[in-house]
Amino acid sequence: GQNIDQPTEMTATEGAIVQINCTYQTSGFNGLFWYQQHAGEAPTFLSYNVLDGLEEKGRFSSFLSRSKGYSYLLLKELQMKDSASYLCAVYNAGNMLTFGGGTRLMVKP
């Protein structure tokens, strides 16, 4: 079966760093995505990991450990506009994308 777990909600302060964790158990693995979704809008692509390690892209970084079934999204220098839901999604062996429940991040001044 497919199981992708993320914390439901997180709160952080503007200018701080926050780490959103994702653990997964899927039938096969062909890559992990992080998407950002503002309320009522479409998910937008943030990052893609298929090999172990850290991928850095500006204020956002994503880490993957395939042996542990674990990923995290790191957001630095938080801004108010970063308040959104962050979705972890995994491509399984059949190239079907399964989403975790999403983490609602609230950034406070």
Place this chain on the structure above:
Amino acid sequence: DTEVTQTPKHLVMGMTNKKSLKCEQHMGHRAMYWYKQKAKKPPELMFVYSYEKLSINESVPSRFSPECPNSSLLNLHLHALQPEDSALYLCASTRDRSSTYEQYFGPGTRLTVT
């Protein structure tokens, strides 16, 4: 052009109405997807089209009827919906089903069934 467009943006329909949602992309993608997303929940896959053929139907009720007239266009025909079908309907596309490239999402259609 890396855009997926969806129309209408909002739709309110009664349980006896027939309406259609439209999705379009001009990126040359050959796989297109319909997702349903309820509030504070992740997107749930409904249908997958690959090279204009229905590839996956995730046990969706027949009151939802997808159609892919050509490689750029994906429709979702709605008939006799229930209030619990109210949700955000997202269309997405990717290069093809065999690749693991990112899925590009449209802005969604916010559907309310009264």
